[in-house]
Amino acid sequence: MSDFWLGSLVTDTPQAGFELAIKLSRMGVKYTQPSAEVRDRLRPQYGEDATALIASSQVVATNFQTIAAANNYWRS
Template sequence: METKENYLPSLITETPMQGRQLAIMLARKSVAAIQADSDIRKKLRPDYAEDTQQLIASAQVIATEFQTIAAANNYWK
């Protein structure tokens, strides 16, 4: 297994907006890890870009990531 960059040094963010951006980045990194071939990801994009169910599923993944980040940040209290 090759060494990858550490794109996630911490779940701690200064603001909820930064937490949301981190959640989106984590979701994108997960997709790239699952389907490592960028050409295939680009080929598949039109299939899900107009599919409401797949877009909602993507939003749910981001929401789950955000939930974890919010908890790690004590909900920015």
């Protein structure tokens, strides 16, 4: 997967950082399952599965730790 998609961990705001954490979490899935067709087929399943949604939020939380540290927690 040679497409360019991640140029920097620095974001202007915490919310933009959180949204980058969402992106990293999805990319972690995409590298394991590159087929968009398969991922689209799975989405309605885990979107209605509380356990899978909580697990997704766990991945986001982990990636957000990294991004928040990279941004020095956006301390002014």
